[in-house]
Amino acid sequence: MKGRAVKLREAHKAGSGSPAFCSVAWAPGGQHVVTASAADVAILIHDAAAVSAGGTGARGSGSAAAAATIRLHKDGVTAVALAPGSGGSLASGSIDHSVKFYSFPDGTFQSNVARFTLPIRSLAFNKKGALLAAAGDDDGIKLIATVDNTISKVLKGHKGSVTGLAFDPKNDYLASIDSFGTVIFWDLCLGSEARSLTRVAPTFGSDHSVKNTLCWSPDGHTLAVPGLRNNVVMYDRDTAEEVFTLKGEHEQPICSLCWSPNGRYLATAGLDRQVLVWDVKSRQDIERQKFDERICSMAWKPEDNAIVLIDVMGKFGVWESVVPSTMKSPTEGAPELNLPRVPLFDDEDEEEKPSTSAGFDDEIDESLGDSAPFNHKRSRRKATFDDHMNGDSEEEDMIHEMQSGKRTKGRHKDNKEGARKAMDDSATSGRLVTARMQAAFQPGSTPSHPGKRNFLAYNMLGSITTIENEGHSHVEVDFHDTGRGPRVPSMTDYFGFTMAALNESGSVFANPCKGDNNMSTLMYRPFSSWAGNSEWSMRFEGEEVKSVALGAGWVAAVTSLNFLRIFTEGGLQMHILSVSGPVVTVAGQGDQLAIVTHASDCLPSGDQVLDVKVFNITEGAQSMSGRLVLTPSSQLSWFGFSENGQLSSYDSKGILRVFSGQFGGSWLPVFSQPRQENLKMKATGWWV
Template sequence: MALHNTMTTVTQQRVRGRPAHPSGPTFLTYTPNGKKLVTAGSNNVIRVYETDSDGEPTNIDDCQENNTAIAATNDFFLAGSEDGTVCMYSLDSFTYEKMLTRCTLPIRDIALSPDGQWAAIASDELEVKVVNIADTYRVLYLRGLPKPAKHLSYDPSGTYIAVSCTDGIVYIYSLSTEEPQIVRKVDGLIRILETESELSSRAVWHPDGRAFAAPTATRDIQVISSDDGERQRVFSGGHMGDVTALAWSPNGALLITAASDRKILLWDTKTQKVLARYDHPNVINMVWHPFDNIVSFVTLDGELFIYPTFLPSDAVPLLEKTLQSAPFIRDPLTEISGNSRKPLTNGVKVKVDPRGKRRGTPDTLDDILGPIGDEDDFVSDDDGAGYLGEVNGYGKRSNGHLDAIDVFDSKRRAIYQAFQPAIHDSFQPGSTPWRGNRKYLCLNLIGFVWTVDQDTHHTVTVEFYDREFQRDFHFTDPYLYDKACLNKNGTLFSCPPANGNPAMVFYRPHETWTTRADWRTQLPAGEDVTSISLSESYIVVTTSANYVRIFTLHGTPFRIYRQKTSPTVTCASWRDYILTMGNGPVGGDGSTKLLYTIENIKRDEVCQSEDIVALTEGAQVKSVFFSDSGDPCIYDSTGVLLMLQHWRTPGQARWVPVLDTKQLERLATGKKEETYWPVAVAQEKFHCIILKGGDQYPYFPKPLLSEFDFKMPVSTSAPQEKPETSAALEGPKLEESFVRSSLLLSLLEDLVTSTNATHAQRTELSRREVEVDKALLQLLNVECREGEERGMKALEIVGLMRDRGGKMIEAAGKVAGRYGRTVLQEKIGELAEWRLMGMEDDE
């Protein structure tokens, strides 16, 4: 067998077909260890073939007629038939063991979980059974299918099942809960087929578990991201007939497909190119040997073909590689762009055995000591191409590939014991990762900026909410911008170094009183942009060299300095103020502490220098921005929005939670599963995008903005002895109102004190002072209703009033008198006198 050129038919030594079953649909599967191959067909005999043996197979007679599905572990196999039964047979004794389950209609497919403990069974019924092998009374049901399922596929982790339904939709079920739930529907992918159709609509998971592939109505093979359901690379232009079978190689580097055009195609996963073509008619099912260069398939004639050296010699090295990445358009594990970052490997060396498995310690020790292996025998994953072995959707290695722990000497241990702290990756506020070929560069209250990858270039669109203020615009982007900022004055872009060109910053003003002057500036060679921000006065750029570069709006370099904390994380700006964040010292959990600095560029004054960003353990900053009144805000991964109080006074700043989205009333029932993408804080509201289900980022079409009032997480626990009193019901709301009003008053006081306040701002300050006292007066009213025994707290509440003129305290006395609290009324009168005397002393 020799490979001549791509897209060329391979000349093979013809392998003799083995008559396995009568003509008709035939099925086959390898055991996970690759030692046995099991086939089933329309007769009542199941055959078990030994790998590397030309001898006769072992026949298991007296099975059910018209078998329609087969699945196997190393110890047993399952066979499903048209009479609705699924039976279990031993591979040690080759005998019948038990009936696993029975359905009322014919069985169509069986999928075993990776651990071999559960069997998912599809029939012509409108639900899929997931039966426990050891205890057949333990059954889960995949419900919600409008039509019967044709194919089933477990993902490599066993957490999800892809169901190819006869309605032309792929349903992804999560098995992480007691009642399996549909987490995603992929429509417009597979064609509508009947359950008995000889064509395939199977969704086949890539071995790395981050994507699956399925045949389309256009005879192509489309790859779909399991994380977000987006279309990735496509294997196209190969078949002239409908696809009947497909299978990934064990390491995911190759794909084989068969179709009604009498062809089997061998594809390169990385390039989606055809490496070889084979002539074989009527192929209906095929499987790849778990380890070796062997492909087996069956035909509608009931014949079995086993090719012991299926690959051409030029393609064999692809099969010998370790686990390869699924063919993404934009691979989130290998890219550094926006909010996506390639996993840090720190030059880790990994030893690989001939089967592509990493040798070494379990992951818990790997994270501390690093993998084990000879220094001269390694594969380096510096290019992020996936040579580190099997990874899950979060970039972590699974433990399914581990061999026994090696013994290594103390000298070798010392080499790999260097501690590497976990750092906070850089990100661009308001930007999303790539999903398919699209990503948002910026999302705020002004509008949206997004880009589309057209392979050779990008196309960028800027859209405004208020089209009377500014018209949308669209342009072709040859520079491949990956970050953007948008405000009422202009749009700022930056691009990474590419094709020998340095990183660049581009600013486009919306309108000027002269001819519009766009400008670009290049960064020095080797320096990349980590984040950018745009205010009414300045442009800020943080870089991989830990420089903070500040420009005027017309491109004049204004200031440059090196940030004390590194690596840099992000930045934000408002008028003359800029906020920068970077990685600081390592905390007790092994992660670096985030530090921030706020300075006034125009006055060259530092307000806060290298102060700590207050986060709970394990939390990350999702976004950072200034409110419409100029107060710094962060939104963290726990769903809490925090504002920075007293930030204009050095050493006095503190992060105050103004909203915990997990405590929103809309989530109280527990029926809604949603998170929130932060957009802005304006008019004392949190503006965000609601993300449904398991989505982590907004996507197209343009999402709608939602807003939530501030609600500080003040304790709302009711007294146990009187859970239904008015104080228990109203008190917590009024207490929260008091704390929130006091914070907003404090922020406005700082603004008025530190700036040339306008008359409107001073009037607003007086109004907020009254609001704080009103909240206290309402709280006093509740306490007075409760009885004389709450008089001490009632008097304390009056003492918290800011009223200097005495009107609010006088009103408090009237409230106490209304409820007949004479002693309390007298105490309030004495407090008013003391307040008045204090004012006279001050004068």
């Protein structure tokens, strides 16, 4: 079948007549269309009614009228994205390496969001519009918290230019694709790579007039990716396994695709200048159009049976009545993902002022509703030492909870009743509905934020801090008491420090390898030999160090293989033990080494199940073993020894506990810390 031919009208002039990548997007509600071209510095906001009626504008007869024009980039615009909800925002990326925000639909400039060192190729907002992903020729995908324009995370894993980004509608994953055809699923809860599919899509090399792209189905079940055989491959959201393929009349690779609002239909554009519309259920193409030039970008109109398209010469138009009237409407039964999605935070958080902290908490902040306008002017924030060391700070609490958000694999049907039941079940917990096993952490360190100093270790003797700059970590070790030794000069480590421990005698034990799962390096430097620059280091193949600790004459590290390695200060390995589960953290003082591990997966209520063991290194004996007590639905925020040697823990609910020999051994709650007060924690003790 073939419907009425689609007429395209000029929106952007092609530079020197050469093809260039052009972008097009429907605004939420479908009242406006946004276009941009890599050969033009202008971003055009069109009235959708005028576009459909074939209106003319300043560019001459047959050209499309623009309701607003933005000319703030210094070079061609390579990507545009619109935040969900009315009164939202427009983001643009350019060859000039910048990402900018504008109010919408008037196009008033709001702020410069981020600078890259190379051109931008792709932008995407998450479902709430609270997180923007930006990527291109640079090494890394930047996740930008729109509440204050800070960079929440940089995701690194691609070897080529990242040309496509798409957030899972359920906010569990970000999918990305590069010019080499590699697709990566990023876990948004952990901020790390979940799965990688190598070279599963076409390779376009240095031709920037076409790019790999991908798109989630509206229900979030599958990810559509252009295949290597001029087809479309569907991948499962949780396993990244191939589910099925769509193979039709495309004679060359597919370079653009978009889903209908209900996910029943998929439109694909290929290098053969064809656009096909598929009935995904029957896996047959039901409509097609042939164009004079390649269609490089498409978008299905929200809640309607129409697609807007733009070609590599900057001409665009609307394909009306895409799906024949004899078939099921493309909007019938469209999923309402806002209803079943269970919030990770209490309703009371919705009334609070949005946090300006840079973290994954911004992406699901319920205070940023779909209908709320966004203010992208950067908020000034004072980062003090107390803020960093606050064990119950809002920022640290949210980050820990985001790390514990658990996916339920294989669940492909969301319903309102299930969501309500989950919220009811979580009423007693006050925070998390479901939880993931919390990741390992280093006691005394603070979450890393780009451009800000991060504390790796701190005690009464001194501190270790680091700040990242252009991929390098500038590390400093400072001693508070200058009479005990010289201030150690700063150093730059090309791998970056992920964790460090500092004991009362001034010895430093660190893991300077960041994110290298094939090899991990440990470095130890005793206080007495700083002047002589003495140290020892050790590397482990196939192991990643998760947490480190120091004691009297020994150093210890727990790795991803659940090995506990104990060394002398000279670097000789004294003991190697297998621990019972994935490590959470480890702490040392004197002869005592305490380790916390997961005893099992989280309970349905969201509770962490943790075990704690204490070893006496000198005697080679285990002095304590049992379950670590936590407040329901909380996570362990800090763990270590007090100054008088009592084992202590602090959870994300603000409860500080110490272990006592009373009643055969029990955890005694010392106090509950109010959120607004400032609790200072340190590696070898605590005080209020």
